[in-house]
């Protein structure tokens with residue numbers, strides 16, 4: 001096992017800063033005083049909080065050690081299906097921290113914010129071109145927020161025609177946020193099943209689509225990592241009843257520059273800039289989930305919108321049919337700068353290539369591990385592939401046991417038990433940024449674990465062996481977090 005990278009590092013123990021402190025230590029030195037000293041008021045110098053006294057070395061080691069308890073895409077492969085944990089080029093960070101951007105206040109008047117307004121204007125154009133849609137709003141702060149925006153747009157569209165609708169079709173392979181966003185907007189989600197090939201059948205949509213139904217939410221590629229090949233036929237069925245088609249485009253990483261969403265009948269699409277367009281994410285940090293729309297929905301987009309007038313960029317709220325404001329100011333602007341930097345530094349050809357490599361890498365893993373692990377749907381996949389623990393169940397080893405063991409081999413576990421339509425699912429998304437060597441190491445590790453499942457199943461049940469924390473009660477960890485060291 002020592003041959004695998006990331007597995008032999010030291011694991012540091014680290015006490016709380018309060019336990020490390022020693023009276024009289026200090027982490028700073030003040031410059032020589034050049035004014036007379038002056039006694040402070042007792043009420044300021046009295047008993048303050050009991051902060052520990054620490055040296056600079058104490059503090060630096062403390063935080064560096066804590067940071068090493070974490071796994072990140074900068075420390076190793078992170079094949080977390082559906083989350084697109086690709087490596088994020090550091091140039092994006094550099095652009096976002098440019099003082100002209102980082103120091104700009106959102107209340108600056110437009111004539112002092114031409115640079116950032118131009119960037120947002122052009123980013124909308126980039127996203128529209130990449131997706132094959134007509135207009136975009138950068139306001140939504142995450143994928144799920146983009147979905148809510150999409151549902152509000154659906155509602156505004158039908159309301160403008162004098163016929164608001166009450167239901168929405170949501171397939172079982174949609175991301176869990178889809179029915180939640182629809183319900184939050186007041187729609188009743190109508191579930192439909194995917195067929196035995198893992199995709200939607202037009203006849204199943206035709207059966208439930210009626211004049212009370214606002215439309216359908218499809219995730220494409222879907223959460224099984226499969227392309228919804230009937231989406232055009234489905235869009236025709238929905239449009240025939242004046243319904244609209246929403247596409248959850250969080251998986252756009254598989255199809256950039258390849259699928260023209262407008263041409264396949266999509267009316268609204270959200271993107272996850274923090275996934276496909278390369279911003280660090282996870283742990284609830286800021287995200288961005290722009291919505292892209294076809295022409296007929298543009299009047300309803302959120303305000304303010306960036307417009308160009310006489311060679312200047314302005315923020316306009318002059319869109320009377322708009323669904324209104326969805327986020328303070330203009331959204332999470334730092335993520336927008338990173339996405340702009342990513343798109344501009346990649347260029348059209350390389351974005352397409354990134355998608356091709358993401359798909360190639362996932363299919364390579366699928367082909368190499370088939371036979372060892374049960375393949376849920378035996379057909380070419382997009383950017384992720386889904387296995388299950390069916391073959392390992394005879395040794396009473398579960399998906400959870402195996403992915404916990406993967407941590408001992410130096411990899412972040414894949415997504416598990418999702419999508420729900422595959423019992424014991426293991427959903428692997430390598431992304432385009434992993435080299436063949438890294439992917440081969442991952443495959444070797446998965447094979448080694450499958451062998452351990454046969455020969456030493458107890459070992460897997462106790463995994464991970466080398467992690468700082470082993471098997472947490474995940475519910476209690478979320479509900480009653482223990483914040484001590």
Ligand SMILES: *Cc1c(COP(=O)(O)O)cnc(C)c1O
Nearest residue numbers: 082142143144175177248250287
């Ligand atoms: C990640 C994801 C979402 C939700 O995005 P958030 O930014 O986490 O709200 C929605 N749909 C799919 C398919 C996703 O992968």
